[in-house]
Amino acid sequence: MADILKSLPFLTVEDYLWKYSSSFIRMMAYDQSRIKYLKDGDKKDKNVARAYTADDVLTQLGLGGSSMASATEKANTKQDGEEKTAGETFLQKLRGNVVIK
């Protein structure tokens, strides 16, 4: 709460507790200054990369969504005793932290 009130000085404790919903405040707290919004013409441009899911983002980063998915599946099916590669452990960690809708 203190961090939010410091970063948004116009917000009172009363507003924080009872005026805005928790999800609204979490959205406000999230830094979106780096986002560049596309203009109407750019939205229709086929060269603009579109990412709908976490896999799409990984593909855009050049890490290959489908190949990573199969590697993660392989890592998940390994038994506890079997040794996992560093990449497999990383992918498992990555998948565990991300909620894909």
Next chain:
Amino acid sequence: MKPDTKNKEESLLDAQHRLAEIMNDTPHIVDFNGTRFAVTRLKNGTQALICEEAAKITKQENMAFGDIMKQFAVNMPSIAKVITFALLNDKCRIFNDGSAANGYTKEFEATYNTLMWDVTNNNGIIEILMEILKMIDISFFLTSSEVVKTMRNAMTKAIPQLKS
């Protein structure tokens, strides 16, 4: 359009719809025991009241979330109180004159008593809880950012390991 792309665009539209709902604080209508409630997203004050109620019924320190839920499951008055807080979700509707010192409002007492004594279908309580939890979830909006953040963390942690 490929079906896969169509599904993705539909999920994107759903995310945009939910985002608009959060920004406008749009209520969801929930049917419960023959009464229709307009449920809005939990305010931080309401969450604090719910946490206070959870703290009252926890018997030990360092209890896991599952243990707290078990305590709730066997404590109907606490469940009724938590649901009432979530349904009303406004200081002036919960406390007389908006102050905890003045006690609960008649609306609060009436809703609480209905939940405690008049509910015939307990499944409705779970549905309301699920609806409330779903409404405060914003992970759908942050998926891409979380992926990038996790990648960044993993990459920066990997460098010292390689040197050693």
